[in-house]
Amino acid sequence: MTVVLRTLEELHNWKNAQASQKIALVPTMGNLHAGHLALVKEAQRHAEAVIVSIFVNPTQFGANEDLDRYPRTFEADLEACENAQVDAIFAPSVEVMYPEGLKITHHAEESLANRLCGASRQGHFDGVVTVVHRLFSVVEPQFAVFGQKDAQQVAVIKALIESEAFPIKLVVHPMVRDSDGLALSSRNQYLQTPEERQTALALFETMQGLAVAFHTLNQAPTAPPLNLQKAFELSWKALQPMYPLGQELQWDYVEAVDDETFEPQAFLTSNSRLLVAARLGALRLIDTLHVQELLDEAKERA
Ligand code: AMP
Numbered sequence: 001m002t003v004v005l006r007t008l009e010e011l012h013n014w015k016n017a018q019a020s021q022k023i024a025l026v027p028t029m030g031n032l033h034a035g036h037l038a039l040v041k042e043a044q045r046h047a048e049a050v051i052v053s054i055f056v057n058p059t060q061f062g063a064n065e066d067l068d069r070y071p072r073t074f075e076a077d078l079e080a081c082e083n084a085q086v087d088a089i090f091a092p093s094v095e096v097m098y099p100e101g102l103k104i105t106h107h108a109e110e111s112l113a114n115r116l117c118g119a120s121r122q123g124h125f126d127g128v129v130t131v132v133h134r135l136f137s138v139v140e141p142q143f144a145v146f147g148q149k150d151a152q153q154v155a156v157i158k159a160l161i162e163s164e165a166f167p168i169k170l171v172v173h174p175m176v177r178d179s180d181g182l183a184l185s186s187r188n189q190y191l192q193t194p195e196e197r198q199t200a201l202a203l204f205e206t207m208q209g210l211a212v213a214f215h216t217l218n219q220a221p222t223a224p225p226l227n228l229q230k231a232f233e234l235s236w237k238a239l240q241p242m243y244p245l246g247q248e249l250q251w252d253y254v255e256a257v258d259d260e261t262f263e264p265q266a267f268l269t270s271n272s273r274l275l276v277a278a279r280l281g282a283l284r285l286i287d288t289l290h291v292q293e294l295l296d297e298a299k300e301r302a
Pocket of ligand 1: 027028029030035039145146148149150173174175177183185186
């Protein structure tokens with residue numbers, strides 16, 4: 001049985017009932033899919049008690065974003081949590097999460113906040129940090145599980161845990177993809193036609209192409225390092241016509257960072273993490289790939 005906690009008092013009583021058991025928190029905005037459930041499994045490997053929070057956080061949405069139409073599917077989420085043997089769902093109201101009103105109370109680290117997704121979603125990561133700070137403070141978990149899908153969010157949360165000295169171990173679960181390679185996301189249901197869905201795959205496939213180009217160059221000892229922007233321009237010119245709506249896909253960014261430090265990289269290395277975002281009509285898609293991990297996986301399969 002999964003218990004549903006809506007108030008701080010209910011949460012407090014549940015925490016007390018866990019006695020000395022370790023608690024792992026999986027923060028979500030609901031509309032749970034296999035990606036979220038993989039995080040739950042990961043949480044269960046670390047702690048005896050797993051709590052999933054479901055809260056669509058208004059402060060991380062921009063004025064023109066999809067806060068109002070974000071899919072809210074509580075009954076289905078509850079059933080999914082019961083099937084996954086989640087111990088508790090914390091589903092607070094806005095008033096419980098924001099007792100002082102919808103204000104930003106904590107800021108994302110400056111070096112991370114305004115790049116990549118933060119550049120086109122001003123204030124997004126301050127909203128994320130504000131809500132996660134509140135969740136960490138009221139739930140007090142020993143573990144917090146986040147998905148690599150939101151790689152920049154992981155870097156922001158890592159910095160938050162360090163700067164506030166939260167006694168919480170951050171657990172990062174790898175990306176979960178659909179069988180065709182599309183990164184699972186609650187927003188994928190906005191992809192209405194087969195053409196849109198096929199075109200959305202361009203994010204993953206473009207990154208795969210860049211990883212292969214990196215590998216090919218790397219094989220030649222005298223070859224120069226791979227310049228990401230140049231390689232992307234070349235490969236997208238070749239790939240774009242292969243997608244039914246390729247011309248309508250608006251790239252927001254195609255960048256690489258060092259996977260350890262999150263420092264931007266102009267040239268790929270074996271420790272590069274690619275991060276991409278693109279708009280297809282009203283939908284904004286993101287994806288990420290660790291270059292060497294992909295190459296290693298391909299080697300294993302061969
Ligand atoms: P969301 O409900 O979209 O805010 O996501 C909640 C958590 O699930 C975040 O830590 C996400 O990174 C993670 N997540 C969402 N989709 C995936 C996925 N396809 N693979 C791995 N983690 C995911």
